[in-house]
Amino acid sequence: VRLRRRPLACQEVVELVTDYLEGALPRGLARAVERHLAGCPNCRAFVEQVRAAIRLARALPPEEVGDDVLDALTRAFEEYHDGGGDPPRAAP
């Protein structure tokens, strides 16, 4: 039995975009989204813009860690390893 879903409205489609892109929609609903997008340039633009947002977020330059923090943590790491966590290195 194939139930034909009623057409989705734009306002419904915009709320389903992430579920759609994640492949998390049931098949019938995913098809209904696709049918809507095929006929709706506005929602197609919206989806492209969500994709642009994802792409830009992925392209953000990584934040830097302050040298003071990095140095302090490295000292703690070295002290832990020098201080007995590890067996002493074998003498040559």
Next chain:
Amino acid sequence: VAVAAGPDDERDLLARLRAGDAGAFRDVVRHHHPAMVRVAEGYVRSRAVAEEVVQDTWLAVVRGLDGFEGRASLRTWIFTILVRQAQARGGREQRTEPSADPTGEAALGATPSVPPSRFTGPPGHGAWAQPVARWHDDPAVAQESAEALEAVAATLRQMPLQRRQVMVLRDLEGWTSQEVCDVLGISEGNQRVLLHRARVQVRAGLEARGWGS
């Protein structure tokens, strides 16, 4: 920059960390620290406290490395420690401070992420009232200009913290939904609601810049 791209790299990295390779440790800190601060910010009242929680987490990681069994990935293990510490810290502070964040927004799946004023027609079933401008074709956006990246960064800075946690891990760090759900202790459904609201907010922040118009 991937610190450990695959299982072999991860084993190698772990061996170097356990052997006391400070360079390897610095790489791991550089790679994860910023995202850890953003995740911790979701639980505590300020950036400064989040930084403290992250530093405490690194100390716990250093002490725990020998006992890490490798059942989860290294980053999942590190972030799980982080979330536990941040939650403990956040809970302590909530007794003395007015509640910092809680948007409780994972429960808000029913709230529209696009303002209803953008639509015309029956409530909840409307059509776009105005054509959606095609600003995504603008070269500044398509070519990931510094200006477009700054617009995204600015939106992230102002974003409610729960949804930002999810977007940072999924879209900036490239984690899987399963990893994010495991570390944050949320359901797949809530994860998608938060991710959707975050992405739509970033889209709105870009739209507000009026590219190409």
